[in-house]
Amino acid sequence: MQILNILKLLTRNKVGLVGLIGLTLFVLLVLLGPLFIPLDDEAHVTQIYQPPSAQHWLGTDRQGRDTWSHIVYGGKDILYIALVAGAISTSIAVVGGALAALIGGVLDTVIMTLSDIVLTVPRFPILAVLAAVVRFDNPLLLAVLIGVLAWPPLLRAIRAQVLSLRERDYIEAARALDLGTRHIIAREILPNLMSYILISLIFAMTAAIYEQVGLIFLGLAPLSGQNWGVMINYAYGAGAIWQKDSIYYIMSPVLAIALFQLLLVSTARSLEEIFNPRLRTGI
């Protein structure tokens, strides 16, 4: 399998290995954690803003609830939106980029002009403006909108890659055999693009996390339930940032998101190092 090979290569890179292990732990915690750790959703007025202890690993919030349990439950939505948005923008980028590079001509001009236009649309402001008209209380809608705006930089990278792959001998051989564009894309080009697609997907996910948490923090995406962004929003709204004893409460979701972003970015950077020979000889 292509993906497995990529992951195997990744483990040989020090930063990449740390990133991969960290991401695996995070995903396991987010997906399996809720099965083992009960959600502490009852107010305990005597235990407001407790510092971390054996009983409350990350302390307690303004209602005396265990922050750690909320962190465990709060990652699922973030991960879901990031994955869906990332998958949408990566699919548009791969299909559009490959078609633009392989067919060229008018189609290439149209796709590139469109991507130039969408690229310069200020993404976060337009999402904020949309939030005034559409209610972003549905995670899927939010994910689709984030994904639909995010593809241009990825499309350019994929197009450039395909343009360089197109000149290789084995593609010319496939063309000479008249195997058809669909076969050439699916069988000859896509497998060689896997690493780039993976890198693009990860970077698209980080952008999606940035945008969704920003919107949730401002209260423009009123998602309910347990969510790190919602936690920051509540903590900030409760004034937790301005008090000395509530630092664990506001910092827990902040650091959870920061750490997750950091792991994603370092994994993607290591992949770039492995698959971009120019960078590799440089480092």
Add this chain to the structure above:
Amino acid sequence: MTTRTLGRTPPLLLPSPLNRARNLLTSYTFLKFIKALLTIFFVTSLTFFIVHLMPGNPIDVYIQDLQNQQGMSYSDARDQAASLFQLDFNQPMYLQYFEYLGNLLQGNLGLSFRSTGTPVSKIIFTFLPWTVFSVGTSLIISFTLGILLGMVVAYRRNGVLDNVLSAIASVLSAIPNYLIAIIVISLLGVQTGILPYTRMRGSLSPGIQVGFTADFIGDIFFHAFMPMLVYVLTTLGTWMLFMKSSTVSTLEEDYVTVARARGLKDARIATSYVGRNAALPLFTQLAISIGFVVGGSIVIEQLFAYEGVGKLLFSSIQARDYAVMQGVFLIITIAVVGSNLLADLLYSRLDPRIRVKGTE
């Protein structure tokens, strides 16, 4: 790629008016300019139709509010909405759209309907200078600093300095800027008291006169310090890492080896041969980052109560002041598209290969 474009001789054209017109229409600058206008037009139309056509659009909501809250009849409410939004409901949508575009061309962004009667352009121009000042200054600082640091670590690859700085840079560039802002407020302000964060909120202390005085300049930097710190911290890492990899690949170019062989001084090679060429690709990135930072200022300015366009956009969204919202969004778009255009043109001046490729 370059050899192919350079190797082909351009067809010989006689300088007739027709050819001159054709040259203008296919020139790089002209094409870029058209593309920029097209983008602004596209975004403006998009926001117009979002606001006017979506189910539950602001105009319908406003009419309903008037009917429910003030007991107006539908036609009265509609008349009031029409005067407020400067619309004529008897006209078909496309005519309203053209009228809106016509007003925009004359610089008329309409009237705010929260602070009734105030032109949107007037509101925007009281907020805009703060964002231009804080974002502009921070970007210049972090761009310059990033280029310098990037070159230094590229020359000392794999040294202690490189490892430490690169690690810090990748951490800072990975974390969302509003989270860095929360951490800055919390650690430097609330927990340790290093920064007087409560006095630093806002963009100007009360009682300070606007003017070219030491008091005023000191005060605007005092208030802009925290947002600027956040902008610099979150963009510096990207510039540094980008410059590092760009310098590393420039160092391998033949002309650098030749310059060394000719016995040129290291300092001269570093500035005229390596630095200049390595910094080239960063200029396009600078334009993209202006858009990103201005977009991010919505959250940052909110956190520091800084009176810029980001805060204005957020407050207009909260107040459902669609005229202001559309206006601010248009200004942000023009700023982003304009800076992209500027970067493209600058880049084509600095690197003529781009221009040749563009007209191909």
